[in-house]
Structure formats: structure tokens, C-alpha cells
Amino acid sequence: MVQLRKVHGSENHFFLLDQTTLAQKLTDPELVALAQQLTNPATGILDGADGILVVDDSEHDNVLGQMRVINADGSEASMCGNGLRTVSRYLSEKYHTNQFKVQTLTADLQVSRQSDLAAQVPAFSVEISPVRFNPEAFPFQNLGDGALIDTPVPAFVSGLNFTAIAVPNPHLISFVTEDGINNDDLGNLGTKLNQPNEYFPDGVNVSFAQILGKNQLFVRTFERGVGFTNACGTGMSATSLAFAMTHANLADFDQLITVYNPGGMVKTRVHQTEDRYWIDLIGNATETHFIDVDEAELHAANVTDATTDVTETTEEAAYLKFVDSLPKVSSIAVKK
Ligand SMILES: N[C@@H](CCC[C@H](N)C(=O)O)C(=O)O
Numbered sequence: 001m002v003q004l005r006k007v008h009g010s011e012n013h014f015f016l017l018d019q020t021t022l023a024q025k026l027t028d029p030e031l032v033a034l035a036q037q038l039t040n041p042a043t044g045i046l047d048g049a050d051g052i053l054v055v056d057d058s059e060h061d062n063v064l065g066q067m068r069v070i071n072a073d074g075s076e077a078s079m080c081g082n083g084l085r086t087v088s089r090y091l092s093e094k095y096h097t098n099q100f101k102v103q104t105l106t107a108d109l110q111v112s113r114q115s116d117l118a119a120q121v122p123a124f125s126v127e128i129s130p131v132r133f134n135p136e137a138f139p140f141q142n143l144g145d146g147a148l149i150d151t152p153v154p155a156f157v158s159g160l161n162f163t164a165i166a167v168p169n170p171h172l173i174s175f176v177t178e179d180g181i182n183n184d185d186l187g188n189l190g191t192k193l194n195q196p197n198e199y200f201p202d203g204v205n206v207s208f209a210q211i212l213g214k215n216q217l218f219v220r221t222f223e224r225g226v227g228f229t230n231a232c233g234t235g236m237s238a239t240s241l242a243f244a245m246t247h248a249n250l251a252d253f254d255q256l257i258t259v260y261n262p263g264g265m266v267k268t269r270v271h272q273t274e275d276r277y278w279i280d281l282i283g284n285a286t287e288t289h290f291i292d293v294d295e296a297e298l299h300a301a302n303v304t305d306a307t308t309d310v311t312e313t314t315e316e317a318a319y320l321k322f323v324d325s326l327p328k329v330s331s332i333a334v335k336k
Pocket of ligand 1: 050069079205235
């Protein structure tokens, strides 16, 4: 028997698999098949998830472990902010340390345990970087000659300005009114840019943000490889950077920004030095279920109610109590 965990950051749900606990690690095709089977509510368990987080050892010096992110559709993401918080918690408890680095696809990132957000709501801060604006980093095309920053793109949505930031996974951001958060524009644009299209050949995560006040945002994201999500950590981080870059009177570098999302709330802090930007993403790292399963079922992508033994923790009730204590800033319902 091996143990999977169901985890979430701001209700952005994942299954966490530690390859080091297996007799034989899953191959890449097996990971793709497992992500597609397990995260699909119709074929998997526990209402599915937005992806799987694959933990492994790192061969890099001074790095505690490695995280890979497989989206629900089987595509691999270079980064996942909400997922990295839960992987940080897992590694922190496995190795009994509170501050360390985690290897991701393109960078070794600094993470640290923070004060709990509330009773039984553990929190971690994770570094979101490297930050890129050049079209090759996404890639994107047919959107002018260089970076896309606070620019009208009528072909996307008329009347809105867009900013493209890779952190390093690709994000497209627009600041909108409350109606813009609620209407069909985000779903339509996210769907269009994540099918074969002339702008983002590898797809893009699309976030619409409503400015609530000084250093305060509400962010809703349509994720590449997933669709609407309760929260996207890298999306909220990229949006916070776009906020500080394009609304200097309303957002501060190096200060905490509160980012509400359909699944709860995180804090971000955006930094700029002469040669780089980076963002701290701070939020919950919640473990909702432990799932015992035979290793053979993982290799066969056959993780079902019949092949698993599931134990629920008490952390979701604690998290929902924490969310209940937050100001109600949006009517967008949490996706189950
Ligand atoms: N939800 C994640 C981002 C996951 C990856 C994304 N779908 C992509 O393909 O880039 C987050 O919390 O950052």
C-alpha cells in the first residue's frame, strides 16, 4: 500500500503523490494517465481535482525535494503556486524543517512555514519566480513587437487592457469591473486561448481582477489545462505584479497585498531589484484526505472508490471556518 494525499491551497485541489514512497516510480506516460483518470470527477475519487503534484528527491545542492505539476488534462505546468505551498508543507513535515528550497521545472524556489492563518489552517510562503515578459517565454505572437503591458487587445475583449507575465508559467491579466468578473468574457476568452489559436500556441492562464481598494484585489482565473479554478496561485502572484506595475497609486511593491479568490484569500508581496522581479505568495496548505491504494493501481491509472481506502482529516472544516471569517467580496461560488 502507498498513500496519496488530497490537498488544497485556496480550494485549488490536487492529489499529491510522493514518488520516493513507491517500489517503482511512475513513468511520465503513467503520470499523464493517472492525472487524467484521478482528477476527473467522473472516473476518479473525491470529486476529482485540478491536477496532481508529483514529489521526488532533488539532486540539486541545498534543495529538499522536487515538485512537478501535471494538470487535469495531462499537460505539465512549469509552476503551481498553490500546489507548491502544499508540497512545502509535506516536505516540511517529512524532513522536520521550516525553511528550505524546492526544485521546480525551471528554478529552485525558497519556501518557509508561516504562522497558521487560523486554528488548523497551516500556511506557507513560496517564492514565485523567474518573472518574464518577453513573448518567447510564453510563447505568444501577433500581439505587437515586445512585451504586452496594460495594452488594449480588442480581439480578446473590446474595452479591456491586458498584461502578459510568465512566472514562469504563462498568464494573461486584465483589470475589470465587478460585472467583468461575473459576465461570460473570462470563460469565453480562456476557452478561446486554450484551443488552437493565433496568439498563445501553448495556451495561457487567464485572470480577471477587480481592484477592491489599496493593496486589495479579487482575482478569478480560467486555468490552462483545467478551466475555471477556485484559485490560481501563480495567477494571483502575476496579477499582483501587474497591479503594482500599472496602478502605482493603489498597489505597493514590498508591502502585503490581500488577494481574495473564489476559494478564500492569500497574501502576496511583489519585489523588484535592478535585474529581476519576484513575488512571495502566502496562504493555506490544507490536507483534506489520506488515500491508501495499492501501487499497482497507480501504475494502471485505476484509482477508484473500489481500489482505495480514504481517511478524511478535520482540516477542511477548519479552513471553511477561516473562509467564513473573511469579508464577503464576491458572489462567485466555490467550484466543488
Ligand atoms: N493552479 C496553479 C497553476 C497550475 C498550472 C497552470 N494550469 C498552467 O498550466 O500553467 C497555481 O496555483 O499556480
